[in-house]
Amino acid sequence: MNAAQERKNLSPGHSNVTEASAMDIPHGPICRTVAPVLNRVGDKWSMMIVMLLGDGPKRFMELKRAIDGISQRMLTLSLRNLERDGLVSRHVTPTIPPRVDYELTELGESLREPVQGLGAWAMAHIACIRAAQDRYDAVETD
Template sequence: MSVAHTGVTVEAAAAAHPGPCGEDDCGIRDVLDRIGDKWTVLVIVELSKGTRRFRELQRAIPGISQRMLTVTTRRLTRDGLISRTPYPTIPPQVDYDLTSIGRSLAAAVFALSDWSREHKDAIASARAEWDEQNSAI
């Protein structure tokens, strides 16, 4: 079996976690993988503040490398979440902005952030209780 062969893996995963649409899960897993990515969320949050150039994004997102920002912006552009506007200048300049779909994702990210802030104490308490009960295991 070649390294690239994933038929068994895909079939086993689909059988173990059948989605609402059956084996192919309607592409939901692919979308959730993209929007659940750490860098994607940070780029979306930064672009929710307005149009940014590449270097502005890089400076605003601590820890992101040039390569990772390039990969992330390409993926988000391909997915239709951000728009990329190049300008024929030297050096080349590119503006990035959220599309309407990207703005709707930003709203969902902020809603999740609000939920997290609202429930962080309860979650911390539940974790502490669980840790205490399971510390002898």
């Protein structure tokens, strides 16, 4: 297998998918259906928000202070999208000024474990990923 082919495969020469099972599943429609969900949960801000809300309800400014580099607009958009997807709920307490708290819904809670797993995987493999990036960049600049 040449280098170009090797880059295309996650594990060259190994596959657990049989021809019969691959033909039974209409991958195109499934991928189109779940792509928006995967985009949401794969977004770095959404993942950070989910992990922070895993410790309990938080106010907007608590989240903003805890997430380094997020703008107020991006936090607002991310929270709205998570709320729209049913992962976060928003509670307004009618005080002056109004108090707004965000917390994970039951569905959002179910996302915590996979997000933690992905974070653990990233931490365990960051050195390998950086080494691969360095090798790739060295070849690309030659």
